[in-house]
Amino acid sequence: MKKFAILGSTGSIGRQALEVVEAFPDELKVVGMAGGKNRELFLKQCLSHKPMIVSLQDKEDASWLKAELLKNGLKVEVYYGTEGLIAVATCEEASTILTALSGAVGLLPTCAAIEAGKDIALANKETLVAAGEYVTLLAEKNNISLLPVDSEHSAIWQCLKGENKSSVRKLILTASGGPFRQMDRSNLEGVTPQMALKHPNWSMGAKITIDSATLMNKGLEVIEAKWLFNLDFDDIEVVIHPQSIIHSMVEYGDGSFIAHLGQPDMRIPIQYALSYPHRWFNNFPKLNLKSIMGLTFEAPDTTRFPSLALAYEAGRAGGTAPAVLNAANEIAVHTFLQGSIKFLEIPLVVQKTLDKHRVVKPSSLEEVIEVDIWARKEVTRILSNL
Template sequence: MKKIAILGSTGSIGRQTLEVVQQFPEELAVVSLAAGKNRQAFLVQCIQYRPLVVSLETEEDAKWLKLQLAEQGLYPEIHYGIDGLVRVATCEEASVVVTALSGAVGLIPTCAAITAKKQIALANKETLVAAGHYVTKLAAEHEVSILPVDSEHSAIWQCLHGEDKKSVRRIILTASGGPFRKLDRTSLEQVTPAMALKHPNWAMGQKITIDSASLMNKGLEVIEAKWLFNLDFQDIDVVIHPQSMIHSMVEYGDGSILAHLGMPDMRIPIQYALSYPERWFNDLPRLNLTELMGLTFEEPDTERFPALALAYQAGKQGGSAPAVLNAANEIAVHAFLAGRIRFLEIPMVVDKTLQNHPPTNVSSLEEILFIDQWARTEATRILSNY
């Protein structure tokens, strides 16, 4: 039996991970859970799954949870904050840590889990965006596997399985294009948070949904793919695939392209990361090929959606630039959701932050965290002029 720790258990990926656990009670068990502010949903999870170690974002919520669980006769270890995330990620009984947090907050507990030799099921792409070189080196030193949970990276991982990686010509990440792929610039200027949160194919958290609408999510995935699969940026392409049935592809040197197809359901890649190297039967909805009305592909328009080009730029610059890109984007997205800036101003804030930061080499976690905080402060300063 695999024993699971989940960072971000009340978020979209966390909840779907627990659904997978429910389907396989003889193969999977939850031993530790961490969540943010959604304490009521977290209480229900703690009562249902009875983890040994739990954590919430604040001390106040942790004290509340302790009282609520005591009434149920449950007495797990209860923690809070970053220290709590680390404690959940390094729970002695856990063998696999699902990192389903949103944003760079996942970096410290993920590194702690790697140091504790836990297998990582990675759904927190920001960890590799901000610190890909450091994290992959740390994983190699501790002989820890990083298994992708994102549907696109899971697809690439599966298409590479059993193949000679030297024969890979390129990988092709597919993107839905989000809800605005046909809008002109004038229309994009009128986009509201409510409009941007209506993704046509996927049910996701707020931050990743906005990133999907701006194509920044695909840019972050490009950087993540570079580190997961040890590729150059020139070998990573993006195509818009509105139907979201092909989750990504690998083109080999002989001209063959292997594609991964499936329903747009995150429980499938989550399950594969948890079951690997096995595949388990499940009762999830199946893709009916005869009902498909066609599969189409388009070039991404980086004029209307410059975030993708910014991500390529930062990735190629390397060093501290991806961490700056990621942190500035988090600040800008939150400002957009709060109604402080317009949709098209998200990449503008990111671009200005990057321009104000000459990339430097980073070799330690402390340096990466310093750069992350600098970028957040700088992006906030830039926002004060809007």
């Protein structure tokens, strides 16, 4: 039985990971869980899965949780805040940590887990965006595996399996194009958060759904792919594939393409990361090839959706630029979800923040965190002047 912990159990990935656990009760056991502010859902998860160590975001919620667990006869270690995330990420019983947090908040606990010798099932792409070089070197030093959970990176990981990396010509990340793929730029001015949260194919959390609508999510995935697979940005391409059936592809030097196909169901890559190197039979809905009317591809439009180009620009600049990109985007998306800025102002705010930043090569994790803090303050200042 594989024992693992989840950082972000109440989010979209975390909830689906627990569905995978429930499908394989003899193979998987959750020994640690960290949630956010949804304490009622978290309590239900704790009562169902009976982890040994848990954490919530706020102290008051953690105190409430501890009392509720005791009422139900469960004596569990209860923590809160960043300290709690790190406690769950380094719990002795877990061999693997599923990092399903949203945003740069996942950076510290992920690094702590790596230093504690835990393999990482990585669904928190911002960790590699903000500090890709540091994290990958840390993983190599501690001889741990970074197991991709994002559907695109899981697809590439599987397409590369058994192949000689020197024969790879290009990685091709597919993108659905989001809900506004065919919308004129003039109409994008009036996009509301409610409209942007209606993704055509995937069920995801709010932040990643907005990122998908702006194509920033694909830009962050490009940077993540650079560090996961150690390829140059010129060798990573994005194509729009509205059907979301091909999750990504690898083009080889001989002209061959190896593609990964499947239902747009995040439980499948989550399961593979947790079951690796094995594949387990499941009862999740399967892809019916006979029902597919066609698979289409098109180039991304970076004029209407400049976030993808911004991510490439920051990735090529390297150093602290991706951390600034990520932090500025997090704040801009949060502000848009609150209804305080327009949809098209998200990439504008990110661009302005990047323009204010002098890129340096960080010498430590602390320096990355300092830059992240600076970017959040700077983007807040920019937003106040809009």
